[in-house]
Amino acid sequence: MSKIPAALVLEDGKVYGGTSFGAGGTTFGEAVFATGMTGYQETMTDPSYRRQVVVATAPQIGNTGWVEQDNESSGIHVAGLVIRDLSPAPSNWRATGTLPQEMEKQGIIGIAGVDTRALTRHLRTNGALRCGIFSGDALGTPQEMVAAVQATPGMVGANLTSEVSTTKMYTVPAIGEQRFTVAAIDLGIKANTPRSFAQRGITTHVLPAETTIEEIEALGVDGVFLSNGPGDPATADAAVALTAQILKRRIPLFGICFGNQILGRALGFGTYKLKFGHRGINQPVVDHATGQILVTSQNHGFAVDAPAGDVLQTAFGGVQVGFSSLNDGVVEGLTCHDVPAFSVQFHPEASAGPHDASYLFDRFILLMSENVSTKAV
Structure with missing residues (x-):
């Protein structure tokens, strides 16, 4: 399991710490929560999630691995993935790989170890917010990361x-x-x-x-x-x-x-x-x-x-x-x-x-x- 530190930063200044998985670096999007207990791969490959950072409310993600035949499009469209617990190994006879492997392959950044229940309550109260995931060398001061998030475009007016x-x-x-x-x-x-x-x-x-x-x-x-x-x-x-x-x-x-x-x-x-x-x-x-x-x-x-x-x-x-x-x-x-x-x-x-x-x-x-x-x- 990765020990590379990462942070999810919301435009209102809220910062959630965790560890990186998938690709490293920085990604920006709109933080939204998805309540499905299954189907994370279908969610991630759904083009409707373009420029959105998905917060999974299910407590563990990655347990069915990655199944190439189950993609809803030619690739992953989410801007990033936020989860509580990353499954240490997939348990699925159909799996063609693991979730972190596929995310790294496609350059998608994820953060694990986040209290997604608290984060979901925050988004329900304050609404969907612009956010960024910063991992490893991309981490900066809270002020720097919040400013970077606030400089990104919102979803209103987005023609995708x-x-x-x-x-x-x-x-x-x-x-x-x-x-x-x-x-x-x-x-x-x-x-x-x-x-x-x-x-x-x-x-x-x-x-x-x-x-x-x-x-x-x-x-x-x-x-x-x-x-x-x-x-x-x-x-x-x-x-x-x-x-x-x-x-x-x-x-x-x-x-x-x-x-x-x-x-x-x-x-x-x-x-x-x-x-x-x-x-x-x-x-x-x-x-x-x-x-x-x-x-x-x-x-x-x-x-x-x-x-x-x-x-x-x-x-x-x-x-x-x-x-x-x-x-x-x-x-x-x-x-x-x-x-x-x-x-x-x-x-x-x-x-x-x-x-x-x-x-x-x-x-x-x-x-x-x-x-x-x-x-x-």
């Missing part, structure tokens, strides 16, 4: 889509007989999303964020998917404009996470930054259409500003809040009544789970089926 989107189209074919084709706009897509489509007989064309409506129409797809992704949705004007064009053409649309916020903006709603966000795999949500309570996986620091309850009139007809958080009432999804579109803030494709919301992929299939039937008439 171009950092995570694919640069060229790729296709994930349907498993078995193809039922539909979908254009997925990659705003930071996770690997399990096209995999979830494939399992339902859907071929997915994953497209760059800057794709035009003409390019989508040329593919002749049955629907469009807006993916999850990092950053401030208020900066995603191109994606919002594209979504408005999709709605005008009545192409069935389904959005997840960042995609929910983009649909919200296209419908005329605003977005805002949450105090400390929702991150973890135990977030309770109600589906207003059925009354069903879902335990969901979430990772978002921004939300759509829309009132739940009544049908709201927009440029694209009536819209309702389709899902709400049972913890704080935050909008967790939108349902359009006059155009074939809906979205959710959480992750029905969640890996490592839960899978309560996986039926939403089937809801999208129904939307595409109804659209095909309408065209036939």
Whole structure:
């Protein structure tokens, strides 16, 4: 186990000591806490965590090692990792390496030995904060490190889509007989999303964020998917404009996470930054259409500003809040009544789970089926 000293420094001057693991040096980002008891690898490789330093509330991390096949993208996206206890050795027959080895390989800095319960309470009280991890020779005086953190940009106004989107189209074919084709706009897509489509007989064309409506129409797809992704949705004007064009053409649309916020903006709603966000795999949500309570996986620091309850009139007809958080009432999804579109803030494709919301992929299939039937008439 490493004995190299390290420090987590928050912008408000709070300093937590610990030991370094993974790569050494300095990293900066927004300190956020994730409450999942499992799935640290999926979290770390989720592009939505770009420029965020994740505080794991689970007491021990690293016990399942690193499994190359379980990555949600081509690499680690978190800016850093803060944990209480680093497992001395992985216990997993599927492991292809250890967590520290993979972090060192990819240049990701971690700090262990932090009282993550106290840190999480601090972030709940004060909100997500800019932070830095300093290890070894990078350690300075508290005043120097705090000043360095305070000089870094915050998440409000951060446009990160171009950092995570694919640069060229790729296709994930349907498993078995193809039922539909979908254009997925990659705003930071996770690997399990096209995999979830494939399992339902859907071929997915994953497209760059800057794709035009003409390019989508040329593919002749049955629907469009807006993916999850990092950053401030208020900066995603191109994606919002594209979504408005999709709605005008009545192409069935389904959005997840960042995609929910983009649909919200296209419908005329605003977005805002949450105090400390929702991150973890135990977030309770109600589906207003059925009354069903879902335990969901979430990772978002921004939300759509829309009132739940009544049908709201927009440029694209009536819209309702389709899902709400049972913890704080935050909008967790939108349902359009006059155009074939809906979205959710959480992750029905969640890996490592839960899978309560996986039926939403089937809801999208129904939307595409109804659209095909309408065209036939």
